Amino acid sequence: MSENNSNIQELETKIAELRKSLNELEGNLEKAREGEQHEAINHLEDYINEVDTKFSSFQIFWKTLLEDLRK
Amino acid sequence: MTTSTSTASPPLENDSENSGNSILNWILVAFLVYLLLVAVSMIGSGFKAAAGDQAKELFAFANNPFTGLVIGTIATALIQSSSTVTSIIVGLVAGGLPVTIAIPMIMGANIGTSVTNTLVSLGHVRDGNEFKRAFASATIHDFFNLLSVVIFLPIEIMFHPLEKMAGWMSSGLVGGQSMSMKGLNFIKPLTKPVINTVENSLNIVFSEKLAAITVIILGIVLIFVVITFIGKLLKKLMVGKAKDVLHKAIGRGPITGITVGAVITILVQSSSTTTSLIVPLAGAGLFTLAQVYPFTLGANIGTCITALLAATAVSGEYSGFALQIALVHLIYNVLGVIVIYSIPILRSIPPKCAELLATAAVKNKLYALAYISGVFFIIPGMLIFISNLLGI
Numbered sequence: 001m002s003e004n005n006s007n008i009q010e011l012e013t014k015i016a017e018l019r020k021s022l023n024e025l026e027g028n029l030e031k032a033r034e035g036e037q038h039e040a041i042n043h044l045e046d047y048i049n050e051v052d053t054k055f056s057s058f059q060i061f062w063k064t065l066l067e068d069l070r071k
Numbered sequence: 072m073t074t075s076t077s078t079a080s081p082p083l084e085n086d087s088e089n090s091g092n093s094i095l096n097w098i099l100v101a102f103l104v105y106l107l108l109v110a111v112s113m114i115g116s117g118f119k120a121a122a123g124d125q126a127k128e129l130f131a132f133a134n135n136p137f138t139g140l141v142i143g144t145i146a147t148a149l150i151q152s153s154s155t156v157t158s159i160i161v162g163l164v165a166g167g168l169p170v171t172i173a174i175p176m177i178m179g180a181n182i183g184t185s186v187t188n189t190l191v192s193l194g195h196v197r198d199g200n201e202f203k204r205a206f207a208s209a210t211i212h213d214f215f216n217l218l219s220v221v222i223f224l225p226i227e228i229m230f231h232p233l234e235k236m237a238g239w240m241s242s243g244l245v246g247g248q249s250m251s252m253k254g255l256n257f258i259k260p261l262t263k264p265v266i267n268t269v270e271n272s273l274n275i276v277f278s279e280k281l282a283a284i285t286v287i288i289l290g291i292v293l294i295f296v297v298i299t300f301i302g303k304l305l306k307k308l309m310v311g312k313a314k315d316v317l318h319k320a321i322g323r324g325p326i327t328g329i330t331v332g333a334v335i336t337i338l339v340q341s342s343s344t345t346t347s348l349i350v351p352l353a354g355a356g357l358f359t360l361a362q363v364y365p366f367t368l369g370a371n372i373g374t375c376i377t378a379l380l381a382a383t384a385v386s387g388e389y390s391g392f393a394l395q396i397a398l399v400h401l402i403y404n405v406l407g408v409i410v411i412y413s414i415p416i417l418r419s420i421p422p423k424c425a426e427l428l429a430t431a432a433v434k435n436k437l438y439a440l441a442y443i444s445g446v447f448f449i450i451p452g453m454l455i456f457i458s459n460l461l462g463i
Contacts (some may be wrong), residue, residue, distance in 0.1 A: 003353050026079070030322075033357075034321050034322050036357055037321050037358065038318060038321060038356055040355075041318055041321070042314065044314050045310055045351075047348040047351055048310055048344065049306065050191055050347045050349035050351055051187060051191065051341070051343045052190075053191055053194055053347075054151070054187055054191050056194065057195075058190050058193055058194075060193065060194050060197070061194065061196045061333035061404040061439070061440075064196045064197060064289065064436065065436045065440065067126055068436055
């Protein structure tokens with residue numbers, strides 16, 4: 001009975017440790033993602049004129065669509 | 072020593088040159104805003120002169136709200152600027168177009184404007200995953216605006232809540248429609264001399280009616296040109312501020328996302344700029360659909376500032392109505408966000424539809440083409456046909 005109890009405690013401790021590590025990893029992942037977002041925002045000049053690409057974007061799409069249809 | 076002086080001076084020269092350019096650009100923005108006000112007044116004045124008391128009869132074909140919705144949608148999809156269309160609508164209301172007819176047009180402008188970032192997203196078609204993310208991040212805006220119309224247009228047709236709320240607010244702001252804004256409006260003395268000069272010059276060449284129609288056309292062209300140039304200048308001037316605002320929003324919740332979307336749209340005076348800049352970032356997987364969603368809703372709210380600005384140009388008997396239609400635009404977009412985004416079941420509809428469509432479009436690009444031509448051109452046409460058939 002006491003051996004079983006200690007097994008349960010051991011498993012609980014392991015789960016708590018894993019959960020802590022997982023939380024840390026998730027926190028690190030979130031920070032890494034946010035870092036990438038900040039980096040992208042630093043280059044906002046490259047994206048702010050994206051609205052002017054609507055016609056060229058449609059041309060790219062149209063060309064690709066026609067290529068697909070020919071296949 | 073000499074070297075350090077010579078290397079230090081070019082940046083200083085560049086700084087002063089940049090600040091000089093910036094001041095010039097701001098003066099140009101102020102002048103363009105003035106031209107926008109002149110253009111809106113021109114439409115109002117021209118429409119009043121051309122239609123007289125017949126404004127309502129002239130727009131009788133748009134008595135059917137679906138016709139108004141379709142006019143707003145197609146006009147905005149073709150011009151690619153909701154600010155231009157809403158400013159023109161404000162000008163027409165200033166000339167006597169009834170607010171009831173103009174409301175569905177404003178709703179249509181909201182739908183029409185969402186085609187721009189959808190077209191932008193098509194440029195990512197060559198990479199399947201990138202296209203899926205980019206297309207979904209663009210069409211989430213479309214589905215939100217469509218859902219908003221599906222909810223609010225029937226309610227507006229039956230009970231007119233937007234018209235009533237905006238009417239009540241504009242009465243509060245200008246002291247009632249019967250009361251003239253003359254005492255409050257300082258714009259009129261600035262714009263009237265230009266408009267009078269244009270009208271008088273045209274009256275020499277054309278008949279009164281033709282001159283009035285020419286004034287309307289000139290006003291529409293001027294609005295389009297001015298809004299295009301303001302957008303270009305503000306993008307240059309405000310990109311730094313936009314970066315600051317975006318940096319502060321990272322890691323925060325949807326309310327911040329909505330606020331940031333609205334602020335950036337106000338800074339650059341174009342919802343299409345705001346909703347399009349996020350497309351490549353979403354396509355690259357840097358921003359998730361859940362992060363893009365509130366940002367695009369903010370753009371819907373931020374874009375209302377142009378119509379409000381346009382309404383300040385209006386004076387005379389219809390000035391209260393011009394402000395009312397601008398407020399309808401604002402209330403409609405704010406209510407749309409509050410109602411749809413705060414009710415989980417409604418909130419989940421646009422992202423689900425956007426993801427479904429994006430998945431289908433990756434498998435077969437014809438779905439994307441069918442969607443764009445269907446939603447922005449074919450279905451609007453069918454709506455008019457069906458509603459006329461049912462006699463609505």
